[in-house]
Amino acid sequence: MRIGIIGAGQLGQMLGFAARDLKVECLFLDPSISPPARVCGDVIQRPFDDARALAELAKYCDVITYEFENVPVSALQRIEGTVPIYPPVAALRHAQDRLDEKRLFERLGIPLPAFRAVDAREDIAAAAEVLGLPMVIKTRRLGYDGKGQFVIRKAGDIDEAWGSLGAQALIAEQWVPFAYEVSSIGVRNVDGEVRLYALSHNVHKDGILRSSRSPLDAPEFAERAAQYVRRLLEHLDYVGVLALELFVKGAELLANEFAPRVHNSGHWTIEGAATSQFENHLRAVLNLPLGSTANRGHAGMINLIGEIPSAARAIDGGHLHDYGKTPRAGRKLGHITVVGETADDRDALLDIISRSVT
Numbered sequence: 001m002r003i004g005i006i007g008a009g010q011l012g013q014m015l016g017f018a019a020r021d022l023k024v025e026c027l028f029l030d031p032s033i034s035p036p037a038r039v040c041g042d043v044i045q046r047p048f049d050d051a052r053a054l055a056e057l058a059k060y061c062d063v064i065t066y067e068f069e070n071v072p073v074s075a076l077q078r079i080e081g082t083v084p085i086y087p088p089v090a091a092l093r094h095a096q097d098r099l100d101e102k103r104l105f106e107r108l109g110i111p112l113p114a115f116r117a118v119d120a121r122e123d124i125a126a127a128a129e130v131l132g133l134p135m136v137i138k139t140r141r142l143g144y145d146g147k148g149q150f151v152i153r154k155a156g157d158i159d160e161a162w163g164s165l166g167a168q169a170l171i172a173e174q175w176v177p178f179a180y181e182v183s184s185i186g187v188r189n190v191d192g193e194v195r196l197y198a199l200s201h202n203v204h205k206d207g208i209l210r211s212s213r214s215p216l217d218a219p220e221f222a223e224r225a226a227q228y229v230r231r232l233l234e235h236l237d238y239v240g241v242l243a244l245e246l247f248v249k250g251a252e253l254l255a256n257e258f259a260p261r262v263h264n265s266g267h268w269t270i271e272g273a274a275t276s277q278f279e280n281h282l283r284a285v286l287n288l289p290l291g292s293t294a295n296r297g298h299a300g301m302i303n304l305i306g307e308i309p310s311a312a313r314a315i316d317g318g319h320l321h322d323y324g325k326t327p328r329a330g331r332k333l334g335h336i337t338v339v340g341e342t343a344d345d346r347d348a349l350l351d352i353i354s355r356s357v358t
């Protein structure tokens with residue numbers, strides 16, 4: 001059995017490690033030189049939309065998946081029908097366009113911050129009238145880790161927002177003064193078996209995920225978030241892992257976005273759950289029975305961004321994952337996971353480790 005994975009970054013690498021344990025071979029497609037997943041299988045070093053490379057992937061693999069959501073839909077359409085592609089291309093299409101994604105949430109009764117489409121400068125002022133300020137402008141496509149966003153705090157910011165982002169299709173979104181952010185990760189296999197992981201409590205800085213903790217002691221939110229993820233999985237006839245990011249504001253749970261792939265906020269599942277999100281993603285797309293998503297304790301994860309300090313290599317009580325990437329400011333280079341018997345144990349460990357590595 002061989003699986004084709006589009007993208008050979010750290011998510012591809014972690015999928016590759018899980019594949020090895022399932023005795024499944026991986027063949028990656030990625031244009032970068034020396035990507036992290038090269039240690040787990042052969043990499044076809046070609047652009048993501050290279051027709052010949054895609055045909056090769058389709059020819060040699062039993063199933064195709066992807067590790068990032070900016071894979072061009074047109075590339076997948078080239079091979080659709082010749083080999084199963086999971087998650088389904090329709091899910092990818094929704095996730096690539098924030099307007100489309102938000103309309104999908106609305107259709108499925110998943111609450112979300114109020115929003116407006118922005119196609120012209122005047123639409124920003126009109127959106128501000130309805131949504132109020134602050135409000136956030138986001139590019140409809142190709143945004144990640146807070147890139148392609150502008151927070152408008154006063155009417156005078158509109159020109160600057162339009163100047164920096166106006167060349168692309170945009171949306172305006174109500175600013176949510178959230179208490180905290182959570183994500184719910186679900187998985188569905190080809191036969192329709194569904195499992196959900198415990199909710200993660202996530203902390204972002206400058207739009208980039210810094211840490212996750214799971215489980216979160218908020219059963220009512222966990223139940224509601226799980227329902228929303230189930231709705232998405234069923235509606236999209238989804239296969240694979242899906243992560244839904246949400247804001248918690250008072251008693252409200254508001255959807256921000258979903259990722260049709262394994263997710264950074266689920267890295268803790270490698271040590272902290274009975275079956276990792278990576279193994280379950282592979283099980284789902286290979287139509288194997290899914291593994292238990294139960295927590296093995298109280299897990300926490302810290303991202304290592306920009307550099308891996310030497311202290312990270314000498315930590316006690318945590319698991320370091322070094323993706324083998326060249327250091328660069330703002331780049332995710334690795335992460336550390338801890339698992340405690342209690343939430344207090346986990347938090348104490350995370351505190352010690354974050355002080356020594358950040």
Ligand code: AMP
Binds near residue numbers: 177181207208257
């Ligand atoms: P995104 O790329 O949409 O996931 O945004 C990255 C991060 O920016 C989120 O995880 C939030 O921390 C913050 N953010 C995005 N949208 C909003 C919003 N409407 N209100 C408040 N914070 C937001």
